Amino acid sequence: MSKVILITGASRGIGRSAAILAGRRGWSVGVNYASNAAAADETVAAVVAAGGKALAIHGDVSDEAAIVAMFDATEKAFGKLDGVVNNAGIVAPGSALADMDIARMKRIFDINVLGAYLCAREAARRLSASRGGKGGSLVNVSSAAARLGGPNEYVDYAGSKGAIDTLTIGLAKELGREGVRVNAIRPGLIETDIHASGGKPDRAQVLGVQTPIGRPGTADEVGESIVWLLSDASSYVTGAILDVAGGR
Numbered sequence: 001m002s003k004v005i006l007i008t009g010a011s012r013g014i015g016r017s018a019a020i021l022a023g024r025r026g027w028s029v030g031v032n033y034a035s036n037a038a039a040a041d042e043t044v045a046a047v048v049a050a051g052g053k054a055l056a057i058h059g060d061v062s063d064e065a066a067i068v069a070m071f072d073a074t075e076k077a078f079g080k081l082d083g084v085v086n087n088a089g090i091v092a093p094g095s096a097l098a099d100m101d102i103a104r105m106k107r108i109f110d111i112n113v114l115g116a117y118l119c120a121r122e123a124a125r126r127l128s129a130s131r132g133g134k135g136g137s138l139v140n141v142s143s144a145a146a147r148l149g150g151p152n153e154y155v156d157y158a159g160s161k162g163a164i165d166t167l168t169i170g171l172a173k174e175l176g177r178e179g180v181r182v183n184a185i186r187p188g189l190i191e192t193d194i195h196a197s198g199g200k201p202d203r204a205q206v207l208g209v210q211t212p213i214g215r216p217g218t219a220d221e222v223g224e225s226i227v228w229l230l231s232d233a234s235s236y237v238t239g240a241i242l243d244v245a246g247g248r
Helices: 013-024 037-050 064-078 102-127 155-178 203-208 219-230
Strands: 004-007 028-033 053-058 083-086 136-141 180-187 241-244
Touching: 004 013, 004 064, 013 028, 013 037, 013 053, 013 219, 028 037, 028 064, 037 053, 053 064, 064 102, 083 102, 083 219, 102 136, 102 155, 102 180, 136 155, 136 219, 155 180, 155 241, 180 219, 219 241
Parallel strands: 004 028, 004 083, 028 053, 083 136, 136 180, 180 241
Antiparallel strands: none
């Protein structure tokens, strides 16, 4: 069965992989991006090549109006939503909390917490049966940092992902009778561009060998978990937080 999915932060990394894997199932995907239009267009082309439909949608998740607009654009293009992947997020260069300034922390929390909560709110409004939706699945992208703490690197980022875990547990209970399943994945050391944005492009490789599996993960491995949670195969799974972290 074809589905209509909106993925925030889908121009690269885990979001891009999830979009392409959705395309392989013949699904239609709203590919949200914040700044890199060329990368978003490449993702759209890859989704179409995989067998799906896709539309690039610009929008910063720290902007409430932009969030509403991206949901509107996806539904205008493809019809009512079946699922949302709450993936957009940022990290800042490694630092002890004592050395962080408030501008950094505000930016992290505006995008990773408030932005994610606003996206989840909009998903609840669109998917809930009592509000005219057809039910569906919301997948929140957390991080293993939520349980590891990110010491001396990014306790702000780790805290922001802790909020995502709590959102997942609470919203799953709110929306269960609305036909909406809410789950989260917690990726571990995954080879994506986010490490470079944090100032350590080789971080996943260096630390990945210390995991029980002995290597970093790939974006596709995380994407497969996301697509499973979006699919009907996970129909009795809600309120779950799935670690995709190689045993770390």
